[in-house]
Amino acid sequence: MSRTPYVGGNWKMNLHGDEALALAQSLASVTAMSGPADVVICPAFMYLSSVGDVLAKAGSLIKLGAQDFYAQPNGAFTGEVSLSMLRDVGVSVVLVGHSERRHVLGEPDTLINEKTLAALEADMEVILCVGETLEQRKAGKTDAINWGQTGYGLAGVTADQMTRVTIAYEPVWAIGTGMTATPGDAQNAHQAIRAFVQFGLFNESIAQSMRIMYGGSAKPANAGDLIAQPDVDGFLVGGASLVSDDFAAIVAATQEN
């Protein structure tokens, strides 16, 4: 089954006003897609609206994504941002369960599941991030962790909603460290996640059509070997998404595969 490649740029807490707009402008012109691909960029909340305007004016197909949100529709949740507010400014994709939300901000699986369900209910696309820490990998727990985070994250999701779910496998030890999973390690993890979705959660057709991105120091130099793996369907890119030529080169690598 051939799956349309999917590449996401997670800008994290980087870039101020003009820098964010300049990067969006540049991405809109350099991220040429020679074949089918989905591309999303996720700026900080502050700049979603203006980055969305830049993309729209440029006629870009790049989608607008949010790095976080709160699962409740409105109310007394000081400092939080709802899905409908994100929708208002053109967001159609949300990240859920990113390693930094889990490990730095302390989000538990229960909250991650609540967010996944709320986002799907709000007609958003969800990129659900999973991945093991170095200690867990050394202890041989990679698949168990990925299965656990995938199972908790997707609890209660319907078969129909799965068309709007992408998994991002992001080994925690590879995020922002310059260390990348080998193509073989990435393939093994992706294959195990897909098998779990097939045998443990849904069925073959959902598992085979579900895209699994790789994240963790993805860059132009390693994107080609990673995307050549049968179960690697794209990338969730942090550092390299802040450099338009690098991000464009990663998108291009998915087109050459």
Ligand code: PGA
């Ligand atoms: P990185 O980040 O590419 O800088 O490792 C990936 C991510 O956090 O999604």
